[in-house]
Amino acid sequence: MEINKEKLLEMYRGMFVIRHFETKTKELFAGGKIPGFVHLYSGEEGVAVGVCSALRKDDYIGSTHRGHGHCIAKGGDVKYIMAELYGRETGCCRGKGGSMHIADFDVGIMGASGIVGGSIPLITGAALHFKYKETDQVAVAFFGDGATNQGSFHESINLAAIWDLPILYVCENNKYAESTSISSVMRVKTVADRAEAYGVPGITVDGNDVVAVYEAASDAVERARKGKGPTLLECETCRHHGHFEGDSGTYRTKEMVEECKKRCPIKRLGKFLEDEGFATKQEIEDIEKDVEREIAEAIEFADKSPWPKPEDALKDVFVTPYY
Amino acid sequence: MSKREILFVEAIREALREEMRRDEAVFLMGEDLRIWGAPLGQTKGIWDEFGDKRVLDTPISEMGFIGAGAGAAALGSRPVVELMFIDFFGIAGEQIFNQAPKLRYMFGGRMKVPMVIRTLIGAGMSAAAHHSSSAYSIIAHMPGWKCVIPSNPYDAKGLLKTAIRDDDPVMYFEHKMLLNTKGEAPEEEYTIPLGEAAIKREGEDATVVALAWMVHKALKAADTLSEEGINIEVIDPRTIVPLDKKTIINSVKKTGRLVVVDEDHERCGLSAELSAIVAEEAFDSLKAPIKRVATPTVPIPFSPVLEDAVIPNEDRIIKAVKEVTSYKASK
Numbered sequence: 001m002e003i004n005k006e007k008l009l010e011m012y013r014g015m016f017v018i019r020h021f022e023t024k025t026k027e028l029f030a031g032g033k034i035p036g037f038v039h040l041y042s043g044e045e046g047v048a049v050g051v052c053s054a055l056r057k058d059d060y061i062g063s064t065h066r067g068h069g070h071c072i073a074k075g076g077d078v079k080y081i082m083a084e085l086y087g088r089e090t091g092c093c094r095g096k097g098g099s100m101h102i103a104d105f106d107v108g109i110m111g112a113s114g115i116v117g118g119s120i121p122l123i124t125g126a127a128l129h130f131k132y133k134e135t136d137q138v139a140v141a142f143f144g145d146g147a148t149n150q151g152s153f154h155e156s157i158n159l160a161a162i163w164d165l166p167i168l169y170v171c172e173n174n175k176y177a178e179s180t181s182i183s184s185v186m187r188v189k190t191v192a193d194r195a196e197a198y199g200v201p202g203i204t205v206d207g208n209d210v211v212a213v214y215e216a217a218s219d220a221v222e223r224a225r226k227g228k229g230p231t232l233l234e235c236e237t238c239r240h241h242g243h244f245e246g247d248s249g250t251y252r253t254k255e256m257v258e259e260c261k262k263r264c265p266i267k268r269l270g271k272f273l274e275d276e277g278f279a280t281k282q283e284i285e286d287i288e289k290d291v292e293r294e295i296a297e298a299i300e301f302a303d304k305s306p307w308p309k310p311e312d313a314l315k316d317v318f319v320t321p322y323y
Numbered sequence: 324m325s326k327r328e329i330l331f332v333e334a335i336r337e338a339l340r341e342e343m344r345r346d347e348a349v350f351l352m353g354e355d356l357r358i359w360g361a362p363l364g365q366t367k368g369i370w371d372e373f374g375d376k377r378v379l380d381t382p383i384s385e386m387g388f389i390g391a392g393a394g395a396a397a398l399g400s401r402p403v404v405e406l407m408f409i410d411f412f413g414i415a416g417e418q419i420f421n422q423a424p425k426l427r428y429m430f431g432g433r434m435k436v437p438m439v440i441r442t443l444i445g446a447g448m449s450a451a452a453h454h455s456s457s458a459y460s461i462i463a464h465m466p467g468w469k470c471v472i473p474s475n476p477y478d479a480k481g482l483l484k485t486a487i488r489d490d491d492p493v494m495y496f497e498h499k500m501l502l503n504t505k506g507e508a509p510e511e512e513y514t515i516p517l518g519e520a521a522i523k524r525e526g527e528d529a530t531v532v533a534l535a536w537m538v539h540k541a542l543k544a545a546d547t548l549s550e551e552g553i554n555i556e557v558i559d560p561r562t563i564v565p566l567d568k569k570t571i572i573n574s575v576k577k578t579g580r581l582v583v584v585d586e587d588h589e590r591c592g593l594s595a596e597l598s599a600i601v602a603e604e605a606f607d608s609l610k611a612p613i614k615r616v617a618t619p620t621v622p623i624p625f626s627p628v629l630e631d632a633v634i635p636n637e638d639r640i641i642k643a644v645k646e647v648t649s650y651k652a653s654k
Binding site: 060062091092093094095096097101103104105110111113114115117118119120121122123124125126128129130132133151152154155156158159162163315316317318319320323 | 350376379381382384386387388389390391392393394395396397398399400417418421422426427428429430431432433434435466467469489490491518564565566
């Protein structure tokens with residue numbers, strides 16, 4: 001697959017936005033600026049960016065509790081996402097969703113879910129809608145390895161298979177379902193092996209190689225757009241931080257986390273860009289500086305944004321007024 | 324309007340067909356809808372008219388296809404999804420409890436989920452504990468569901484059409500003992516707004532609130548009671564979310580007495596909710612304590628003798644009405 005400089009730099013920027021957003025989120029959460037629970041995406045950027053780079057704006061994604069990366073990669077505005085994390089009126093969900101429920105239908109983010117596997121049936125429904133309306137849009141379900149043991153995964157991928165729905169099931173296999181090693185709760189060797197049970201293609205790629213993810217996702221997207229049905233795409237990756245902020249992380253040794261950080265998808269693409277002559281060190285630093293400024297602005301926006309009005313707690317249950 | 328009698332089950336089919344003809348976004352999805360036409364014939368003939376595209380037979384995967392219904396609705400489809408029996412809601416619990424009714428709120432009101440779930444409720448067929456629940460109280464308790472519980476063909480048709488046109492998730496409950504009952508329903512187009520109770524019979528001695536099958540039992544009890552000179556007012560709320568509190572409260576203000584007849588379980592159920600509303604908003608009008616005639620909080624038993632022992636009947640309604648109408652406060 002031909003991949004040009006512009007696309008590569010775009011992917012570098014995309015991953016760096018997520019990383020820097022998460023680094024700042026970690027600090028802001030520790031500093032008490034962000035309430036609730038936070039699950040950081042750092043380390044897995046290659047998956048969200050690789051997959052979303054293969055999508056159009058009018059394609060839709062379903063996200064997870066570890067969803068900041070997906071939403072940013074799909075085109076969510078970091079200002080409104082950060083304001084949502086802060087619980088402010090200007091947040092993309094007006095402060096009603098928070099970190100685990102980010103949505104922006106205008107850019108194809110159908111919403112993140114706080115329930116493991118919870119968004120998989122919903123985004124499968126988006127694919128059903130596309131097929132019913134005879135559009136050529138594609139849906140992507142993001143989920144972790146843990147979710148592949150949920151009934152929602154099994155039921156949804158089976159539905160998509162029998163109806164040839166235009167959807168990618170993208171498993172971010174970071175090897176741990178919360179604190180539980182996936183190998184202790186799954187008898188088959190890879191998540192992709194599960195695809196055979198549904199009669200769909202199952203592919204495993206290195207999720208920390210954004211170009212590999214992009215290429216595999218592009219093939220699966222093309223297949224889906226042509227009406228040939230779903231693909232299960234397993235992206236092997238790892239997270240730099242705990243399951244949530246505050247996780248003691250005792251199920252992984254320090255060496256394992258260090259090893260994970262060495263596999264960083266951003267450093268890897270940066271090295272590739274320099275080694276292959278796609279970009280100079282300066283060009284990469286310029287991108288990073290620009291991103292740092294963008295995130296700083298987003299934080300300032302969130303920090304200065306008003307809180308929602310208490311009476312708004314009763315709004316938006318129904319389209320009709322509350323009762 | 325023309326006078327015409329149709330079966331309850333025909334009213335459902337007519338509403339579905341009319342709405343599918345009116346709006347391309349409406350499609351049906353569920354188990355055994357095509358050849359069977361749903362377990363009690365609610366969708367019979369619809370596949371013949373609309374074909375595979377508009378009538379989707381699903382695998383037995385309630386969580387998968389109810390979630391898919393909500394997802395399709397979130398992008399603009401208007402699916403009418405069948406959950407064969409309300410007893411199966413636990414299988415789809417994640418999507419029914421956490422997703423479909425919460426999405427709009429969680430996402431700040433920036434989207435909507437115009438999905439209808441049709442589901443069978445009620446005892447009376449010795450179908451035992453997994454096919455006889457009412458369970459609408461559980462659904463009404465969750466934020467985000469509108470709940471429609473019709474008692475006759477006219478309401479069944481008019482309310483289902485409204486439910487399909489509504490922009491929020493609506494759970495539509497079909498009582499299995501009513502599907503083969505007849506009633507008047509005009510051929511001409513009509514709809515019934517959600518949140519308007521029907522006064523089924525006027526009376527001044529006590530207010531009896533009942534839904535679905537229980538409306539018929541309350542009306543029979545009313546006939547018996549009137550022979551003894553006791554005239555009850557029978558109110559059918561028809562929808563419990565939204566609930567027409569005003570009609571119930573105005574009636575209690577007139578009669579001073581309330582009996583709630585509820586096929587759902589008594590504990591934390593609709594009967595408790597209605598009693599609390601009246602106690603809060605019409606306390607000064609009450610001449611007697613509120614009485615509940617509900618199904619005890621036990622699984623619905625199989626044997627007809629046991630089933631009859633727990634489901635509210637005319638005798639229990641009559642007894643409750645006599646208790647409230649003969650009540651004397653002890654000073």
